[in-house]
Structure formats: structure tokens, C-alpha cells
Amino acid sequence: MQRIGIIGVGEIGRAIVTGLCDGADPSPAVFLSPRGARTAAELSERFEGVQVCADNQEVVDRSEVVIIAVRRLDRHEALAGLRVDGDRVVVNVMSGVGDDDLRRTLATDAPLVRAIPLPAVRERRSVTVTYPSHPVVDALFERLGGSHPVADEAAFNVFSALTGTLTTHYRYLATLTSWAIGHGIASDEADRYVRSLFQGVGRALGDETRSLHRLAADHETPNGNNERIRTTWFTAANSEALGKALDDLLADLT
CATH class of the missing domain: 1.10.3730.10 (ProC C-terminal domain-like)
Structure with missing residues (x-):
């Protein structure tokens, strides 16, 4: 896995980039959306392999794995008109947004995986719950502290609720x-x-x-x-x- 895109560069996006790139050898190429411009600019200045794209479509086009980390209420505006080819893997870290919902929004047949990364992934010390299991996504989060695939979306939602504490x-x-x-x-x-x-x-x-x-x-x-x-x-x-x-x-x- 060499090319990772992140749409929505807030606290979780920042943590993922830091965990992937800070002291990592080798570190992947990371493409950031202009959304969260200040944070994206800071990360691109700090890490050599991080670039800020002109728009979200460029993030998708340049990436193998696309992490969607926008706020739940902003997803329709942020993802409107986005074209995601089937050879991409999409990681959905939006709380309360199921993969069926996201698939309708993106109108794609690409693999969709839900994940619950926490801020401690920046230190590569946090286990990330995923559903469904996918080898590329599980390998990504293993680099950030560990991956914990669960059997179904009901179990995933229980873990998601726990993070609310x-x-x-x-x-x-x-x-x-x-x-x-x-x-x-x-x-x-x-x-x-x-x-x-x-x-x-x-x-x-x-x-x-x-x-x-x-x-x-x-x-x-x-x-x-x-x-x-x-x-x-x-x-x-x-x-x-x-x-x-x-x-x-x-x-x-x-």
C-alpha cells in the first residue's frame, strides 16, 4: 500500500497522517483534501510524502485507499459528484454512517470498510475496530497500533458507542x-x-x-x-x- 487519500482533515485525519508518516520507514504517499485547509497545509509542510490536492476528486484519483473522515452532517456536500472507481478501497470513519448509506451517496461498487480510529493512532498505540474485514484496511491499521475486525455491523455499532465515553x-x-x-x-x-x-x-x-x-x-x-x-x-x-x-x-x- 503506497498511496492513501484522506477526505476531511480534522483531528482523526491528522492523527492518521502522523501515525503513518512520523518516523515511519517507509512512509506512504498521502494525499489530503483541501477541506481542513490549515491542518492539511501543516501536515504537508511537516511530512515530505504528504500533499494537499486541489479538490476531493484529485484525492480519489491519486489514491489506492481513500479514507473519508468528514463530519456526518457534511457528507452529502463533501461527497457530491465524487467518482470512485471499483479498484479503490474506501474506508468510512464517519460515525453513524453505514456502508449502505455511503454506497448510495458515492454510487460505487468499490469495497467499503467502516473503521473507528482514535486519536492515539498518531502514536501507533490504538487498536482500530473495522467491519467488514479487508486485508488492505486491516494492514493499514496494524501499522497504527492494531486492527480488530468484527463479525457484523451490530457489533461495530456497539464499539462505536463505547468511544462516545x-x-x-x-x-x-x-x-x-x-x-x-x-x-x-x-x-x-x-x-x-x-x-x-x-x-x-x-x-x-x-x-x-x-x-x-x-x-x-x-x-x-x-x-x-x-x-x-x-x-x-x-x-x-x-x-x-x-x-x-x-x-x-x-x-x-x-
Whole structure:
């Protein structure tokens, strides 16, 4: 795989380009749409093999693999009139847009593969869920931290819903920091400590010999501080509310 095109150069597009090109040997040729012009220009200046095309059709024409990463609401405008020959492979990273929908929009018989790349692909450390499995696409994401093909679109949508919890986790950490600041801790100290605390938790997740329930239990002392917060704040009602929010998101994605 030598030529990769990206239509829609936002945060995910930037992460994919960085993961493919930063320190990679060899790195592929990457063709970017002018959409997201500032980011595309920055990437083309940073990486020798990255070029910004005049329009989306040029991206498709010059690429073997075309990654579509525009926002769901912008897809019809961005993809209108685009011609995609059957020898291309199209990777659909638009949340909530199924391949049947995209095939109607593009009117193409090219292979279509859905994928859920996350920002950590820039460090080649994030597993990407794909559907259906395709050797070219799976190889692409193996380079970026790993590929996890799933059996059907229903399973794909479940994984997609899980990604909707990421910013909630960041806001949770920000709330902890704000609480410490409110109790007299300097902002930079609170921020540094909370980051360090949960970076350690993240490293513990690398121990796949223990389930997540086991990890939680191993980090909790009976009648200790962690048990107190878990049982008084993350109650059964809060757990149920989280499940309901995920169910609602899943219904929207399907």
C-alpha cells in the first residue's frame, strides 16, 4: 500500500497522517483534501510524502485507499459528484454512517470498510475496530497500533458507542482537578497530580491477565477510600443511567 487519500482533515485525519508518516520507514504517499485547509497545509509542510490536492476528486484519483473522515452532517456536500472507481478501497470513519448509506451517496461498487480510529493512532498505540474485514484496511491499521475486525455491523455499532465515553472521562478528571483547586491546591499541582494518578491506572490496564472487575477489586481496600467513593457516588442508579445513555446512543448509531 503506497498511496492513501484522506477526505476531511480534522483531528482523526491528522492523527492518521502522523501515525503513518512520523518516523515511519517507509512512509506512504498521502494525499489530503483541501477541506481542513490549515491542518492539511501543516501536515504537508511537516511530512515530505504528504500533499494537499486541489479538490476531493484529485484525492480519489491519486489514491489506492481513500479514507473519508468528514463530519456526518457534511457528507452529502463533501461527497457530491465524487467518482470512485471499483479498484479503490474506501474506508468510512464517519460515525453513524453505514456502508449502505455511503454506497448510495458515492454510487460505487468499490469495497467499503467502516473503521473507528482514535486519536492515539498518531502514536501507533490504538487498536482500530473495522467491519467488514479487508486485508488492505486491516494492514493499514496494524501499522497504527492494531486492527480488530468484527463479525457484523451490530457489533461495530456497539464499539462505536463505547468511544462516545472518551470526553466524559476527560471531564471527570477535570472535575477532580477543579475540586482540588477549590480546596486550596495550586492549579498546576492539581493538574499534574491527577494526570499522574490516572496515567498509572492506564498502565495497569496493560495487565490483561486480570479482568477489569479484578483490577478494580485489587485496587480497593474493604472500607477504604476507594470503596467509599465507588459506593456513594458510582451507585447502581448511576451505573444504570450510564447504560441508558449508551443504549440511546447505540439506537441513534443504528
